[in-house]
Amino acid sequence: MTTMTQTAPLVRVDGVTKRFGSGDKEMVALSGLNLEVREGEFLSLLGPSGCGKSTALNIMGGLLEATEGTVTFSGEQLTEPNRHIGMMFQQAVMFPWRTTLENVLLPVEIFGEKKKDFIPKAEELLEMVGIKDFRDSYPWQLSGGMQQRAALCRVLLHDPKLLLLDEPCGALDEFTRESMNQELLRLQDYAKSTAVLVTHNITEAVFMSDRVAVMSARPGRLVDIIEVPFDRPRRPDLQTTNDFIKLVAKARQMLELQ
């Protein structure tokens, strides 16, 4: 029994198809997606805009219902959002009427728990991402990168088993994006959670992931999965090595071949 749960994937996406609208206006966003996410891994969904990767992520998070097929999380069929799944979006989604700390503690309120019990952990997370001094500042007093760091603290506060990241660095500039990605990797490792990242940035996908699932444009389907063998922790200079560049080229080729 124990060995079974260890080898079973954390998430299993089984023949998931998603159609929006009906009749003439029907749009197939996702077509027969099969995918397994292994416990503890960092997996990227890489593809052009409109390939349904965000749709796939939202289905994995229980925000959207699949038209066909099923998603299994921790061995159980997933039909609605789950406490053990945390989501991050392209925008930080900080409420401007709440301070950084209050924003980080939002899930505590929603779950009906005592805020006091979570303040030390929230502060520890804020310290880890380097914005502890801004705990009482409002989001509009922070830069975009700092807001996204705060959002990361919010999602990690309850130790999610699965992190679903919908281009969380997409709205950030190149430099901020890189340091934010480092932060993501560090904290994913610290929280020992599994992560699925949606991105259209090939380098980012290869750099962050253990496996990259390459997807094709509409209707979205899985092209292939690239294994990324590099050791962790990964340093930015990895990106200049030959092996890395070769993998990026391979992914690019897959995207162009479709």
Add this chain to the structure above:
Amino acid sequence: MAQIAVDSSPKKKNFLRSPYMLTIALLPIILAAWWLATTVTKSVPAILLPTPESVWIAFPRVLGADGFGDQVLRTLTEIAGGFALGASVGFFLGVLLSSSSRLRAAYLPFLSALEAIPTVILAPIIIAWIGFGIEGKILQAAIACFYAVFITTLSGLGLAEPNAVALMKSLRASKWQTMVKLRIPTALPVIFGGLQLGATTAIIGAIVSEFIGATGGLGYLMLRYRSSFDTAAYWVIIFLFLVIGLVVYLTIWYIEKRFVFWRRIEVTRPDLEKQ
């Protein structure tokens, strides 16, 4: 990653450049025109427009009249009571209708059509139903102001960003939690616009209904001064309404600034809004 300055008005606080100066500058111009038209050229008869001097003299007479304080208090009570009632009902209905597209489809056209009925023609009906007392005036003011708060609440509650709604959903927030923690705060700036508008219409509602028939209040006083052709005293009360309107506006504006402190600054930072 420096902290962005919170102060949205880096300009020096110079009273001469403040917008109030524009208002104050307008006063002597209006007074001069008024004085020229009535006192100097006498081109407008005093029965139509009293001279500035006569209004000035009428002030202590009107304000010092027997029971004047009670009349003011009565009208203020009507306005405050009507506003509190109408705004509460408007807010509640806005929240209710925003939570169900079925309710919206069923009642929104009906409620909007009701708004087209002028306050003036409702007044005799209300008087017939519940009499000349203060309750009818409160009801009238409430009816007058309810719609502005209702419609702004309804549209404001729909303004939450899809990503924010998705975040709440991913946290398994209940409909009620999403309403209280996301939708209502997001809607506050718009709702305050409705409250401003509603407060004004509550004042109008109260006065109009006093005009149609009442046993007291400032509108009732105006009617009495009009029937005795005391135009100057009539104008004194018009000025009083101006003061009431100004105080109400500033009060709501002040409360709004306390509650929606996060908004103005965001508006002045379009670069942050883009993200």
